[in-house]
Amino acid sequence: xxxxxxxxxxxxxxxxxxxxxxxxxxxxxxxxxxxxxxxxxxxxxxxxxxxxxxxxxxxxxxxxxxxxxxxxxxxxxxxxxxxxxxxxxxxxxxxxxxxxxxxxxxxxxxxxxxxxxxxxxxxxxxxxxxxxxxxxxxxxxxxxxxxxxxxxxxxxxxxxxxxxxxxxxxxxxxxxxxxxxxxxxxxxxxxxxxxxxxxxxxxxxxxxxxxxxxxxxxxxxxxxxxxxxxxxxxxxxxxxxxxxxxxxxxxxxxxxxxxxxxxxxxxxxxxxxxxxxxxxxxxxxxxxxxxxxxxxxxxxxxxxxxxxxxxxxxxxxxxxxxxxxxxxxxxxxxxxxxxxxxxxxxxxxxxxxxxxxxxxxxxxxxxxxxxxxxxxxxxxxxxxxxxxxxxxxxxxxxxxxxxxxxxxxxxxxxxxxxxxxxxxxxxxxxxxxxxxxxxxxxxxxxxxxxxxxxxxxxxxxxxxxxxxxxxxxxxxxxxxxxxxxxxxxxxxxxxxxxx
Numbered sequence: 021x022x023x024x025x026x027x028x029x030x031x032x033x034x035x036x037x038x039x040x041x042x043x044x045x046x047x048x049x050x051x052x053x054x055x056x057x058x059x060x061x062x063x064x065x066x067x068x069x070x071x072x073x074x075x076x077x078x079x080x081x082x083x084x085x086x087x088x089x090x091x092x093x094x095x096x097x098x099x100x101x102x103x104x105x106x107x108x109x110x111x112x113x114x115x116x117x118x119x120x121x122x123x124x125x126x127x128x129x130x131x132x133x134x135x136x137x138x139x140x141x142x143x144x145x146x147x148x149x150x151x152x153x154x155x156x157x158x159x160x161x162x163x164x165x166x167x168x169x170x171x172x173x174x175x176x177x178x179x180x181x182x183x184x185x186x187x188x189x190x191x192x193x194x195x196x197x198x199x200x201x202x203x204x205x206x207x208x209x210x211x212x213x214x215x216x217x218x219x220x221x222x223x224x225x226x227x228x229x230x231x232x233x234x235x236x237x238x239x240x241x242x243x244x245x246x247x248x249x250x251x252x253x254x255x256x257x258x259x260x261x262x263x264x265x266x267x268x269x270x271x272x273x274x275x276x277x278x279x280x281x282x283x284x285x286x287x288x289x290x291x292x293x294x295x296x297x298x299x300x301x302x303x304x305x306x307x308x309x310x311x312x313x314x315x316x317x318x319x320x321x322x323x324x325x326x327x328x329x330x331x332x333x334x335x336x337x338x339x340x341x342x343x344x345x346x347x348x349x350x351x352x353x354x355x356x357x358x359x360x361x362x363x364x365x366x367x368x369x370x371x372x373x374x375x376x377x378x379x380x381x382x383x384x385x386x387x388x389x390x391x392x393x394x395x396x397x398x399x400x401x402x403x404x405x406x407x408x409x410x411x412x413x414x415x416x417x418x419x420x421x422x423x424x425x426x427x428x429x430x431x432x433x434x435x436x437x438x439x440x441x442x443x444x445x446x447x448x449x450x451x452x453x454x455x456x457x458x459x460x461x462x463x464x465x466x467x468x469x470x471x472x473x474x475x476x477x478x479x480x481x482x483x484x485x486x487x488x489x490x491x492x493x494x495x496x497x498x499x500x501x502x503x504x505x506x507x508x509x510x511x512x513x514x515x516x517x518x519x
Contacts, residue, residue, distance in 0.1 A: 030206040037202025041195035049191060053184075060180060061173040068168050071097060072152040075106060075166045083157045090115040098124065101132065101177070103169035109160035117169075125169075132171035139176060139184070148172050216244045223251050232259030276312065283308035336372045336500045339425050340365035340403045346382045347401055350390065358395030361386070365403035369425045372500040373476045381472040381480075384465040385429040385493050392491070393433035402428045405499055416479040416496055423499040424478075430492040436484035444482045445470040473497065 071093070078089050085106070094104045094117050103125050106114040118125050129147050136145060147169065154164040176184065216239035223234040234255045236248035286305050289295040347363035354361035371378070382401075389399040404426050416424075436444060445466045466480075473480045478497035484490065 027210075030203060030210050032206065034199055034203040034206055038195070038199045041198045045191045045195050049188070052187060056180075056184070057174045060176065064170060064172055064175065067100070067102070068150060068152060068170070071102060071104065071168060072154060072166045075104075076154045079157070079164075081157075083160065085114050087115065091120065094120065097168075098128065101128070101170055101175060103128070105167040105169075107165045107167065109156060109162040109164050111162065111165075114164075129171070132175060135181070136171065136175060139181075145172060145174055212239070212241070213244070215239070216241070216248060220244075220247055220251055223255065227251075227255055227258060230262075232256070232262060279308040279311045283312075334373055335375060336370055337375050339369040339371045339378070339427065339497070340367065342375060342379050343382055343401055343403045343427060346379055346386060350383070350386050353387075354390055354399065357390060357393075359390055359393055360398040361390070362398065362400045363403075364400060367405065369403050369405050370500040371425050371476075371497050373497070374472075377472050378476065378497070381469040381495065382427055382429075384469050385427070385480075385495065388465060389429050389431035389433065389491070389493075393431045397432040399429070399431045402426075402430070404428075412479070412494075412496065413481060414479065416498075417474055417477050423501060425497045425499045427495040427497075428492065429495075430490065432490045435487045435489045436482065436491050437487050438484075441482055441484060445480065469493075469495065 074093055075090070078086050078093065080086070085108070090106055094106075094115055097104045098117055098121075103117045105116045105118070108114050113119075132147070148171075149167055149169040152166045152168065154166060156163040216236070219236055223236055226234045232255050235252050238245045238248060283305055286295070286301060286308070290297050290301060295301050343365050344363050347361055351361055386399065386401060393399055406424050406426055407422060466482075470480050473495055476497050478495065480496070481494045483492045483494070
C-alpha cells in the first residue's frame with residue numbers, strides 16, 4: 021500500500037530525531053553516571069577516612085578507649101550505611117557493630133543490595149570491608165585499626181537516587197520534546213516539498229489533457245524551482261508547437277490549394293475545349309505541378325530534418341570546402357540577379373555529419389540572401405573555426421564543445437523587422453508574403469536550416485539592424501577535431517575565396 025510523501029517525511033524525521041535523541045541521551049547518561057559514580061566513590065572513601073580520624077580521637081593519652089563514645093560512633097555510622105569494628109593494638113575487638121546488633125547489620129546489607137539492584141552501579145559492587153590503621157601510641161604492641169564495612173565502591177543514598185531519577189526524567193522530557201519538534205519540522209518540510217510536487221503532478225496531467233496554459237510558481241527550493249521552471253517551459257513550448265502545428269496544417273492546405281486550384285482550372289478548360297492544349301497551356305500546368313512538387317519536397321525535407329533521419333551516412337568533411345562548392349553553384353544565379361556573391365573560407369573547417377543535409381542548409385541561407393537582396397548588392401559567406409560560443413544569444417544543443425565551426429551569411433538586402441526576428445525560423449513564416457510568393461518561396465527553407473543545425477548539435481541565429489539594412493545569419497556546428505589531419509591536406513589544394 022502506497023503512502024504519501026508527506027507522511028513518509030514526517031515519520032522519517034520523527035524516527036531520525038528519536039534515534040538521535042536516544043543516542044545522544046544514552047551517551048550523556050553514560051558520561052554523567054560515570055562521573056557521578058566516581059564522585060560517590062570518592063565521597064565514600066572520604067567518609068571512611070573521616071570515621072578513622074574520629075575513631076583515633078576517641079583514645080585518651082594513656083591509650084584507653086572510651087567504650088560509650090565508640091558505641092555512639094558505631095551506631096551513628098550504621099545509620100550512614102557503615103558497619104564498624106574497632107581493634108586494639110593486639111588485634112582484639114574493642115567494639116563490633118555486629119555484636120551490638122547483628123540483625124540490624126544483616127538487614128542493612130540486604131537493603132543495600134536491593135536498593136542498588138538495577139541502578140547500573142550494582143555491577144562489580146557489593147558489600148566489602150576496608151581496614152584503616154590508626155595512629156599507635158608508645159607502648160602499643162601494634163597499631164590499632166578501624167574495620168569499616170560498606171556497600172561499594174558505589175552506593176546511592178536517598179538524595180543521590182532522587183538526583184539520578186530526576187536526571188533520567190529530564191533526559192526523557194528533552195528527548196520527547198525534540199522528537200515532537202522533529203515531527204513538526206518534518207510535517208512542515210514535507211508540506212513544503214509535497215505541495216509543489218503535487219502542483220507539478222497536476223500540471224503534468226493538464227499537459228496530458230492538452231492544456232498548455234499551465235504555469236507554476238517558484239517554491240523557494242532550487243531543485244523544485246528547476247522542476248517547476250522546466251514544466252512551465254515545457255508547457256509554453258508545447259503550446260507554441262501546438263500553434264505551429266495548427267498553422268502548419270492551415271498554411272500547407274493554403275499552399276497546396278492555390279496550385280491545385282490553378283491546375284484543376286487549366287485541366288478543366290482543356291477538357292471542355294475552352295482552351296487549346298498548346299505548349300503554353302501545358303507549360304502552365306507543368307509549372308503548377310512543379311510548384312506542388314517543390315512544396316511536397318520541402319515538407320519532406322523538414323520532416324526528415326526534424327526526425328534527424330538523413331539518407332546520407334555521417335562523415336567527417338571540410339565544411340569550408342563544402343561552402344565554397346555551394347557558393348560556386350549559386351554564382352550563376354547571383355550574376356543573373358546583378359549581385360556579387362563572395363565566399364571567404366581560407367582555412368579547413370572539419371565537421372562530422374550528413375554532408376548533403378548541411379550543404380543544403382548552407383544553400384538555403386545563400387538562396388535566401390540572394391532572393392531578398394536588390395541588384396548591385398553583395399552577399400558574403402564566411403567560414404571560421406572559433407574556440408568559444410559565448411557571444412551567442414542562446415547556447416547550441418551540444419554541450420562540452422570547445423571548438424565550433426561557424427558559417428556566416430551576410431547580405432545587404434531588405435533586412436528583417438525586429439518583431440519578425442524571433443519568428444523567421446518558424447514553418448511557413450514569411451515577413452513579406454507578397455514578395456515571397458513572387459519569388460516562389462514557401463517559408464520552409466529557414467525551418468529546414470534550423471532543424472538540420474539542431475540535429476547536428478548546433479544552432480542557427482538571425483540578426484538584422486532593421487528593414488532595409490541587410491541581414492546576417494550565423495550557422496554554428498560542433499567542429500570535429502579528429503578530422504583536422506584529414507582537412508589539413510586539403511588546405512593547399514583549393515583556393516579559400518570564391519567570387
